[in-house]
Amino acid sequence: MATQTTAIQGKSDALAVRLRPNHSLAFPWRDPHSVPQQQLAEFIASLTEACANNPDNSNMYTCLGIAHAINYDVYRSFDALEEARRIEPGNFFAQFKYAELFFRLRLMDRAEEETLAALELAANNWELSLARRQLAEIRGLKRKGLTGPLWTKSLMVPAIGFLLFLGGAFSLYLVWK
Secondary structure, three states: OOOOOEOOOOOHHOOOOEEEOOOOOOOOOOOOHHHEEEEOOOHHHHHHHHHHOOOOOOOHHHHHHHHHHHHOOOOOHHHHHHHHHHOOOOOHHHHHHHHHHHHOOOOOHHHHHHHHHHHHHHHHHHHHHHHHHHHHHHHHHHHOOOOOOOOEEEEEHHHHHHHHHHHHHHHHHHHHH
């Protein structure tokens, strides 16, 4: 973890992200929906390069995971956030954003589990309030039944039934014709 302020400088000053030692991250956009695609691609490229140059900085990997999530690249976002958590297991922001990604994908059981882990890592009232608010939203959605279905049962029986139905319909068609 960096002990001094680390700055990632992209091709323009609008791409600058400052990482502070107390895990507070200043992300360059307030509204991620207003980010031009070109600027986002440049930012992701500069963050990827910065992560390669400084592989032990979990904050950079967290920012890279957020940028990939803004770009709707879920797998790369998961990879970056998992790497941030691996580098620094006690990093609240990396854990919180990892949990938030599960929440955004509506995988509520896993989101609740990861948010509880983030709640354990919270070091101040602001971090506690973030984690508690997300946990309340998750539990509220779970109560309302807005979670996705759990695919715990095999689809073999319905698939065989459907194939038998198609075979029977085809046989009736041949007999009738």
